[in-house]
Amino acid sequence: MSEEILINVTPRETRVAVVENGMLQEMHVERALKRGYVGNVYKGRVSRVMPGMQAAFVEIGLGRAAFLHASDIFRAPTALPVDGVENGSSATPVPPINELLHEGQEVVVQVVKDPIGSKGARLTTHLSIPSRYLVLLPYSKVLGVSVRIEDETERARLKEMLVALAAEGGIGYIVRTNAEGQTSEALAEDIDYLGKLWIALRENIKRTQVGQCIYEDLALPLRALRDLMRKDVEKVRVDSHETYDKTIRFAQQFMPELVERIEHYPGERPIFDLYGVEDEIQRALKKDVPLKSGGYLIIDQTEAMTTVDVNTGAFLGHRNLEETVYKTNLEAAQSTARQLRLRNLGGIIIIDFIDMIDEEHKRQVLRMLEKSLLRDHAKTTVYDISPLGLVEMTRKRTTESLERQLCEPCPTCNGRGSLKTSETVTYEIFREITRAVRQFEAATLLVLASTKVVSKILEEESVAVAELEEFIGKTIRFQPEENYSQEQYDVVLL
Incomplete structure (x- = not known):
């Protein structure tokens, strides 16, 4: 599979597109006046404790109080980790929130979900700092491997290397998916980098005032290299010379074997136009998604959930109705997985496939959906087809969807989507x-x-x-x- 990462930079906006086999799969947008907060670490102050919700509101300087649940508050483990789970954390009941926090208390927190709609940011005190191949867990002693690495032999090899390199440090690490196939030296470099970063962070925690940022995640172009750069990425093309220089320096430090794949795009024609990305973005803002067979999807994003309705449209098939429905649903499963990733749709998602009678057809459609979601970086969970022919699934949401980032509610209908006659x-x-x-x-x-x-x-x-x-x-x-x-x-x- 051919995969390229395109980075388009303008003075006030940076966009990153992931293109696979000539088709846009992911779109990331960052604007200078509205950068995301996920991954940032702040020194906050508890403004309100709510025992009925087992949560607290924390002021971190974002204008709107952020939300911290009791289950996201770090508590020192009572014993060493056993089989990757620390006693005293998720293995034991969560104490009442008023035993963990009190109003006015200072607390170091990390943003795990950006403010979305009317909701404030979601916080945790379980800090995690990512590098190229590892995630540092400074308040944990867990040494683990990402569940996305499925090969048991490779998991065992990485775990063995990690234990040998980090067991004596008393700090936890998780091996990221990008580490698959990497050497012990590569992991050692990341551990050294993260160790120095954590020392600097601890000093910042002492000096920083309440409401100030202690640690800020990388800008979008460098974050894209860190999180999206894999062995099957053939090229990273950057249309800004300044950003190109930054990405080269970053790659030389953290991924020297991939430096030659990064290139500057000097062409007069905009890079997104060259790959048809602009047209794909416009299509991703529409509700209807045409399928090659003649069928189509209707995607409706609401506050509570996202619904995907599958229709045969102009597709008549060649054999019988069941075969027509089956082929349409198979294509819809692939298209839905791509659209969820492209539009960055998260939370609860309901897919209304066309009713199928054959149980094997149902299993194949579900299998196709799960297979198509494998390349999605966000965590997804798919449940069996319900008696009504609906597939319920979830996709982890950390930032606003593409539509919510680029659009606003219609001032005429106030977002209702319809007008009085x-x-x-x-x-x-x-x-x-x-x-x-x-x-x-x-x-x-x-x-x-x-x-x-x-x-x-x-x-x-x-x-x-x-x-x-x-x-x-x-x-x-x-x-x-x-x-x-x-x-x-x-x-x-x-």
Whole structure:
């Protein structure tokens, strides 16, 4: 599989695209005025403890208090780790929040989820600092290997190397997926780097004031190299010379074997246009996703969950209905996995596949979905098809979706996705007129409304207007306003 990482840099915005076999798979956006906070470490102060929620709100200088649950608060283990689980942490019941924190207490926390919608950031005191191949767990003694490395022989080899290198340090480490196939020297370099970084962090913790950032994660281009650069990535193309120099220096320090794959793109044509990325971004903001067979998906993101509806559309098939449905669902499973990753959709996801009768077809569709999700960097969990033909799944959400990053609710419909009909607004205006004349004295009433609504009233509801004038004993005038939305109107007393 051919994979490339494209980095597009402008003064106020940086974008990273992951392209596999010529198709956009992932899109990351970072703006200078609105950088994400995930991974950052802050010194905060507890502003409110809520025993009923087993949680606390912590002020960390983000404008909105962040959320810290009792289960995310570090407690010293009562014994050494056993089989990778520390006694006294997740193995024991969580004490009441008011035994762990009190209002006004200073606490060092790390952001694990950005503020999303009306919710503040999610915090933890279990600090974790990533490097190229490892994640440092300074308050833990666990030495583990990422579950994404499935080969048992490789897991055992990496675990053995990690224990030999880090067992005496008294600090925990997790081997990342990128470490697969790496040497002991590579892990040793990361341990040395993380050790020095942790010493500097501890000094910062002592000096930093409440509400200030102690440690900030890397900027997007370097973060993309650290998290997305794998052996099967053929090229990293950067269209900014300054950013290219930074990525080269970073790669020389942490991934020297991959330096030659990073190149500067000097072309006049924008790099995203060259790969068709801009068009893909525009398509990713639409609800409908066409399938090659003629079917299509409808993706609807709401506050509670994301729903994916599968339709056969123009696909008629060649054999019978069951075969048509099966092929459409197989293609939909692949497309859905790509869209979730591309649009960065997280939380609860419900996929409404077309009803299938054959149990083997159901298993194959589910298997295709799971297989297509394997390359997703976010953690996903897929459940069996329900009796209603729905597939429930979850995808870990740490940042806003692509749509929420690039778009805002429509000011006309306020994000509802629909407008009141001109007929509905007409009858609202009639009711408002009746209400106004009962409260105030006036000889004439002037109604300001959108051109479409005024046209409907004068052309189709003229009889109703005459009857209303006779009923209230007043003259009613209508004035179209081009700047008014369809639902907007004013009744003025003259």
